[in-house]
Amino acid sequence: KQEVTQIPAALSVPEGENLVLNCSFTDSAIYNLQWFRQDPGKGLTSLLLIQSSQREQTSGRLNASLDKSSGRSTLYIAASQPGDSATYLCAVFGNEKLTFGTGTRLTIIP
Amino acid sequence: SQTIHQWPATLVQPVGSPLSLECTVEGTSNPNLYWYRQAAGRGLQLLFYSVGIGQISSEVPQNLSASRPQDRQFILSSKKLLLSDSGFYLCAWSPSNRGPQETQYFGPGTRLLVL
Numbered sequence: 498k499q500e501v502t503q504i505p506a507a508l509s510v511p512e513g514e515n516l517v518l519n520c521s522f523t524d525s526a527i528y529n530l531q532w533f534r535q536d537p538g539k540g541l542t543s544l545l546l547i548q549s550s551q552r553e554q555t556s557g558r559l560n561a562s563l564d565k566s567s568g569r570s571t572l573y574i575a576a577s578q579p580g581d582s583a584t585y586l587c588a589v590f591g592n593e594k595l596t597f598g599t600g601t602r603l604t605i606i607p
Numbered sequence: 608s609q610t611i612h613q614w615p616a617t618l619v620q621p622v623g624s625p626l627s628l629e630c631t632v633e634g635t636s637n638p639n640l641y642w643y644r645q646a647a648g649r650g651l652q653l654l655f656y657s658v659g660i661g662q663i664s665s666e667v668p669q670n671l672s673a674s675r676p677q678d679r680q681f682i683l684s685s686k687k688l689l690l691s692d693s694g695f696y697l698c699a700w701s702p703s704n705r706g707p708q709e710t711q712y713f714g715p716g717t718r719l720l721v722l
Contacts, residue, residue, distance in 0.1 A: 533713075538695075538716070539715060540697055540714050540715045540716045543712070586650070586651070594653050595711065596650075597650040597651040599649060599650040
C-alpha cells in the first residue's frame with residue numbers, strides 16, 4: 498500500500514527566503530507525482546506534475562524534483578511571498594489512483 | 608473552459624440524517640469523476656471514482672454511496688450519517704481521453720459537520 502509522507506507538517510519563514518518542502522513515498526512504482534496548493538477551506542490547485550521519467554519541472558518561482566528510485570520529491574519555492582502562504586500537498590499516481598500526503602502548512606511572515 | 612461546481616458549500620446535519628452532495632462539471636464531455644474526503648489532520652482519501660454514466664468504483668467500505676445519473680453529474684449520498692462522516696468533501700475531474708494519470712481538477716469542496 499502506497500504511503501506518502503510530508504515533512505515538516507508546518508513551516509514559517511520570513512518573506513523573501515527560499516524554501517524547500519519535502520515529500521517521500523514508499524512504493525516507487527508510480528506513474529507521476531504532483532504538487533498541489535490548498536488555501537484554507539478551499540479546493541486544490543495543481544502546481545506541478547512530474548512524470549516518472551522526468552527529474553524536475555519548473556513553473557515561475559516553483560521547481561519540483563523527483564527521485565523515483567529513492568522515493569523522494571522536493572518543492573523549491575524561490576523568493577517567498579506572503580501570497581505563498583497555504584498548505585502544499587504532494588500526491589503520487591500509481592495503481593490507478595492518486596495517493597496524497599497530509600501536507601505542509603506554509604506561512605510566509607511579512 | 609472547464610469548471611467544476613459543488614454544493615452546498617457548507618452543511619450541518621444531525622447523526623442519522625440522509626446526505627446528498629452534488630458535483631457538476633461544465634465544458635467537457637465524458638470526464639473521469641472522483642469523490643475525496645479530507646478529515647482533520649489526515650490526507651485526502653479517495654472514496655469513489657467513475658469513468659462513465661452508471662459506472663462507480665468504491666475505494667473504501669463505508670456508509671456512503673455515489674451515483675452518476677448524467678455524464679457530468681456526480682452525487683455522493685448517505686442514508687444515515689455518522690459522526691465520523693464529518694469532513695471536507697472534494698469532487699474532482701480529469702479528462703478521460705488522456706487517461707486517469709493526468710492532472711485532476713478539484714472543485715471548491717463541501718464542508719460537512721455531523722452533530
